[in-house]
Every structure is written in C-alpha cells, then in structure tokens.
Amino acid sequence: MISESQGSGSRANGAVKPVIGIIGMGDMGRMYARRLHAGGAGMIYVCDLPEKYSALQEEFADTGIIALPDGHAVSRLSDFIVYSVEAAHIGACVKEYGPSTKVGATVAGQTSVKAPEKQAFETYLPQDCAVVSLHSLHGPGVTTEGQPLIIIHHRGPKDRVTMVEDIFRCFKSRYVYLSYEEHDMVTANTQAVTHAAFLSMGTAWHKSSAYPWETTRYVSGVEVVKVNITLRIYSAKWHVYAGLAILNPAAQAQIQQYARSASELFKLMVQNKGDELGERVWGAREKVFGWTRDQEGGGEGEGRRGPILLSEDVLDQFSLGKAGGAEKERERSSNSHLSLLAMVDCWAKLGIRPYEHLDVAGTPVFMLWIGVAEYLFRSPALLTSSIQAALSDRIHRPDDIEFVVAARGWSECVTFGNFDLYRTRFEETAAFFAPRFEEATKLGSKMIKVIQDAQRAKTETSEAQ
Numbered sequence: 001m002i003s004e005s006q007g008s009g010s011r012a013n014g015a016v017k018p019v020i021g022i023i024g025m026g027d028m029g030r031m032y033a034r035r036l037h038a039g040g041a042g043m044i045y046v047c048d049l050p051e052k053y054s055a056l057q058e059e060f061a062d063t064g065i066i067a068l069p070d071g072h073a074v075s076r077l078s079d080f081i082v083y084s085v086e087a088a089h090i091g092a093c094v095k096e097y098g099p100s101t102k103v104g105a106t107v108a109g110q111t112s113v114k115a116p117e118k119q120a121f122e123t124y125l126p127q128d129c130a131v132v133s134l135h136s137l138h139g140p141g142v143t144t145e146g147q148p149l150i151i152i153h154h155r156g157p158k159d160r161v162t163m164v165e166d167i168f169r170c171f172k173s174r175y176v177y178l179s180y181e182e183h184d185m186v187t188a189n190t191q192a193v194t195h196a197a198f199l200s201m202g203t204a205w206h207k208s209s210a211y212p213w214e215t216t217r218y219v220s221g222v223e224v225v226k227v228n229i230t231l232r233i234y235s236a237k238w239h240v241y242a243g244l245a246i247l248n249p250a251a252q253a254q255i256q257q258y259a260r261s262a263s264e265l266f267k268l269m270v271q272n273k274g275d276e277l278g279e280r281v282w283g284a285r286e287k288v289f290g291w292t293r294d295q296e297g298g299g300e301g302e303g304r305r306g307p308i309l310l311s312e313d314v315l316d317q318f319s320l321g322k323a324g325g326a327e328k329e330r331e332r333s334s335n336s337h338l339s340l341l342a343m344v345d346c347w348a349k350l351g352i353r354p355y356e357h358l359d360v361a362g363t364p365v366f367m368l369w370i371g372v373a374e375y376l377f378r379s380p381a382l383l384t385s386s387i388q389a390a391l392s393d394r395i396h397r398p399d400d401i402e403f404v405v406a407a408r409g410w411s412e413c414v415t416f417g418n419f420d421l422y423r424t425r426f427e428e429t430a431a432f433f434a435p436r437f438e439e440a441t442k443l444g445s446k447m448i449k450v451i452q453d454a455q456r457a458k459t460e461t462s463e464a465q
Ligand SMILES: NC(=O)C1=CN([C@@H]2O[C@H](COP(=O)(O)OP(=O)(O)OC[C@H]3O[C@@H](n4cnc5c(N)ncnc54)[C@H](OP(=O)(O)O)[C@@H]3O)[C@@H](O)[C@H]2O)C=CC1
Pocket: 023, 024, 025, 026, 027, 028, 029, 047, 048, 049, 050, 071, 084, 085, 086, 087, 089, 093, 110, 111, 112, 113, 135, 136, 137, 138, 139, 140, 237, 239, 240, 243
C-alpha cells in the first residue's frame, strides 16, 4: 500500500526536506516547532484548536513557522505529522483530522502513553499512511541533548524511520527503538510509579499543611530532590500525569503495588515488628541493587552507566530552605524515608531492575529518583538508621501516616480511571505549592542539568576506558 518516500517535501538549502506538521501547539508542540526550525528543518505547519488560530498566527508571524486554522489544513499539506495533544483527546483528534492526512504521509504522536494513540491511528488513519511514532522522555523546559527520544516503527516502509531520524538529528537526542507495547511497559515502570511517589509526597505535605522548606527537618541532601521534583511535577500540567497513569494498561499494577508497599511497611512500623521490617527492607535492597547485607553499595555492576552516586554537597546547593548544620544532622538521621523504602520494596516485589530501565529509557525525574533511593540504600549505616527511625521516631510519624493515605488515594484514583478526581487532587495540592513554583522549577532545572552532565561525563569516561 505504501510506497517508498512519497510526499513532495520542501526544498531548503538545495535538499528536499519533508514538510512537517504539528497538531497541538502546547508546551511540547511549541518546543518541537521552534527547535526543528532552529535546527534547519524545511517547511513547518502548525495548528491548535481553531479558536486559537489568530493568536497562533500572531505568535509565529515572521518566524518561518506557519500557523494554520486546524488539523485538516496541517494534515493535507504535511509529509510528517506529529499529533502533540492530550492523551485523552488523541482518539477524537485523529478521528477528526486523520482522514485529511496527505496520501503517503508519515504520522507520529507525542503522547506519553501509547495504547490510545495506537488504537486511534489504526482506527482512523488511511491505510496509505505510515506510522513512526515518538516520545521525547523529558519535559519542554529540559534540553533535548542526550535525552532519550523513543522511536516506534509501527507500520510502513523502513525508510520512514530514516526520515524521522534525519528530521530529529538536530535535537541530539539518544534514539531508543521500541514497539508500542514495550513503550507502555517501560514507561509504567519508570514514569507512572515514580510520579505516584512524588504526587503522594506532595499530597502528604499539603494535608499536613507543611511547606517542607519551612521545616528544617526536610530540606537537605536527598530531601532537596524530593522537594524540588515534587514541586516541578505539581507546577506542570495535570493531564500529562493523569494520561500516562490512567490510560496506560500496565501502570495500574505498579501504582497499586507502590501504595501496598507503603502501607505494609507502615503497618510493620507501628506494630514495632523490627525483625520483619528489617528482613523486608534488606531483602529488597539485595534484590534491587544486588548488595548483600552489610556490604557497602555503590560499586560497579548496577547498569551500563554504573551507580548514580548523588552527593550531598552537590544537592545542598539546590536547597529551597536554610537547613543548619547540627539540626540538619539530627534530622537527617531520624527520618524513616518511607517513600523510598516503599519504592525499593515495590521494585523488588515487581521484579523491576531500575538501572536497566534507566539505561533504556530513563527520564530525568526517574534518574534522580533512583539516585536518592541508591543514596539511602547504598550505606548500611544510613539504611539502618532509617529502619530504626521507622520503628521508634515519633516526630515524622504523622507525616508517614499522611503519606500512606496519599499513596492509597492516588492509587485508587488511577484504578478508577477518574480524570476529574485526578485533576481536583492535583490542582488542590498545586495551589498549595504555587508560590514556590518559579524558584523550584529554576532550581530543579539547574539540579537536573548538573547531575545529568556529571552522569554523561562518567559514562563517556567509562566508555573511553
Ligand atoms: N509536558 C511534558 O512534559 C511532556 C508531554 N508529553 C505529551 O505530549 C502531549 C502534549 O503535551 P503538552 O504539550 O505538555 O500539553 P499541552 O496541554 O500544553 O498541549 C496540548 C495542546 O493540544 C491542544 N489540542 C487539543 N485538542 C486539539 C485539537 N483537536 N486540535 C488542535 N489542538 C488541540 C490543546 O488545546 P487545549 O489546551 O485547549 O485542550 C493544547 O494546546 C501529551 O500527550 C503529553 O502526554 C510528552 C513528553 C513530555
């Protein structure tokens, strides 16, 4: 049905380049349009909902990016079309514009969850269109360089994959080739369950009416990651997180296990069952990280790039609060870190090897989350003091109760597939944290850059050896 590279393309610098169309000019669509244009792509047509046409025309006037009234116009003209809309809207959107797709074009989606996208493309796109889909595994404010860009060759000739690779070469991303199904399995393990952890921390702080950076007990070292990433997630759009959790068929089980791990560990804490708690935590450590009891962690063997090895000194630069020395030490040793104990327990129960996922398709948020889990678990002394605090500390226990309730609440919300409830839960907590979003997102971006640069340098050094 589909012939090798049909599509007329546009001529730029002497070479014929495919005409690119982007449907959905939100954060990701805009980022794509601007970066592709800056990278020397050919003609780029974009649209959002028809009522935003004139605003888009104004925004993109004289940029070389052409705004069109709707997805029909974009689809009719473009050789390569990216749907960059909400996951919950992809079905309706492709139903409407899919039939206008240019004969022989290649179609992609940017959605964070692929099951609904695949169904929409299979149902509504003409048979002559190829499907080579995408997913940039990072938010719009992070550099594309070195980040994973998933490419899914679903149908059509292989040269369409080459075309997509050529289009995105200017991003300098790392191409990762997966099927639609592999994509949803990997991102359930990496993104969905990680977001559940951060969302639960945020809800717990909100319900405790406590800004962590105003209570010295929270903001130093690994707590800096917890706070900055939680705020970063709550400052973003709720539908991104709701879509990838609720619409991913593989995500529910992971999120449910995370809530189960949190509540089971918490029950052992309040029953003062130290032996059982210890066995469970040390057992999970060995299963996930491969370190036997009392063995210092952090050696080679955790993955292609080795351990992450976050350092307190680096993290403390990104602190939102002003934690003092002695106070910091006291508080650091008395925290149960239930959110992290539950994460490693959850990975162990599900047989997830986080470093392997990180090597394939880790997001910056996932990398940091493994980094803080590794930080707590690699030191037997630190882990022992965390288990001790879990059993005897009374200062953090109210926060731990809120955390368990929050994790269960998010899990039920996702299991029931309730977008409205998800939105309400998300926006209420987002409003609580809103005054600090600007500072936290700036700090969070810097923190991600510093840590990713260090990771990249480490990988390059070990590859050169
Ligand atoms: N933000 C992120 O960090 C990442 C997001 N993604 C994925 O990318 C996709 C886009 O996300 P993002 O840009 O953040 O979200 P946005 O909400 O910023 O953008 C989506 C845009 O699509 C518009 N839209 C909805 N329906 C139509 C339609 N029928 N025709 C034209 N435009 C339409 C929306 O309009 P309106 O708002 O009026 O509905 C909105 O402007 C999502 O599927 C998301 O999961 C992937 C990687 C990272």
